[in-house]
Amino acid sequence: MIALTLEKTLQIGEVAALSDLPIKTIRYYEEQGLLTPTVSRSKSNYRLFETSVLQRLAFIKRSQSLGLSLREIRDLLIVHDQGQLPCEDVKxxxxxxxxxxxxxxEALQGLRSELQGLLSHWQDQPSAEIAAQTICPNLQVGIALK
Structure with missing residues (x-):
């Protein structure tokens, strides 16, 4: 006797509800090739998702939260889809x-120092001569006017 295991497929609304992602996002991920092995089309052209898409979407969300781009994520998924763990690539x-x-x-710390410097020398009432030559003397300190 041959046992057939038919995996339940999910429609996009179900995937959206279970993954807590908007339908539009799921469609976009599909267009970007991120969901390729987990989505197919019915005879009436509806998207049908394998339940494994939920794990894939969770991976995408987590990777994005860590700052990875969709391109980087797609590259990792390609490695996975080839039967390998992409852990070294993730690392x-x-x-x-x-x-x-x-x-x-470091750049933000430099900007903070610059802003603090500007604020520490702030003049609420610059001289009329300086005010006439600049838009905001406090920002244009040290800029040579010609």
């Missing part, structure tokens, strides 16, 4: 994100 992506975040933090 490399996350290490790059740490470097990027570190650079952003």
């Amino acid at each position: 490399q992506n996350l290490q790059r994100k740490v470097e990027q975040v570190t650079e952003q933090i």
Whole structure:
């Protein structure tokens, strides 16, 4: 006796409800090739999703929350779809994100210092001569006017 296991398929509304994602987002992910092996079309052209799409969507959401782009996520899913674990690729992506975040933090710290410097020398009532030559003297300090 041959046992057939027919996996239940889900329609897009069910996937949206179960994944807590808007239908529009799920359609976009499909267009971007992120859901390829988990979605098919019915004879009447309705999207039919394997239940494994929920795990895939959870992976996409988590990866995005960590700063990975959809392109990076698609590359990871391709590795997975080829039967391999993409953990090493995920690690490399996350290490790059740490470097990027570190650079952003340094840039923001520099900006904070600049803003604090401007505010510490703020003049509420600059001289009439300076006011006549600038839009906001406090921002244009040190800019040579010609």
